[in-house]
Amino acid sequence: MGDTNGEVVAGGHDKGNRSDQLEYPTDVLNNKESDSLIICDLGNQRVVQWSRRSGTTQGKILIDNIDCYGLAMDDQRYLYISDYTKHE
Template identity: 40%
Template sequence: GTVVAGGNGSGNRLDQLSYPQYVFVDLDHSVYVSECGNHRVMKWVEGAKQGIVVAGGQGEGNGLTQLSYPKGVVVDQLDTVYVADRGNDRIMRWPKGATQGSVIVGGNGRGEQSNQLNQPF
């Protein structure tokens, strides 16, 4: 196989991953990886030696610039990133180039009410 993301040991540099979780590949063959170790989502353009932070990356937390143990990631045709922010019990949307995301589902504490999530994957 061919390494398409990371491969330089575990860490927080742009050419490293730490506890990668979920992978999404878009039509341009860019690879998106959610990382629990760095609380971020990285985009790796085909052939790139390092990735680009497209969500989170500001340490673990519940601010709009932060993620906590991100899991599932999906990217639409406008390059908007949708990520299951497991530790914060919410789904976040990060438009292309955005420095912060917005909560689109959950974010009201962990629970079973219609406006709550429980550690989404």
């Protein structure tokens, strides 16, 4: 705590729909086992995974065509995603 320096680990190339961009991210989940972040990218209707390892330049699309708003992962590593439009 008290560190004033930060590091961009996902996006960072302005907003947009390229694989190295995000647009209106609504939730993020830290997946410690794979050392990655899973991000709801509502503006692009997708869920993306970004490695936290140095040198990562783009995210991997896990699910597209979803109005994702929230994320949760249980103890068995099942990923749950809420859909803003479908109310589920």
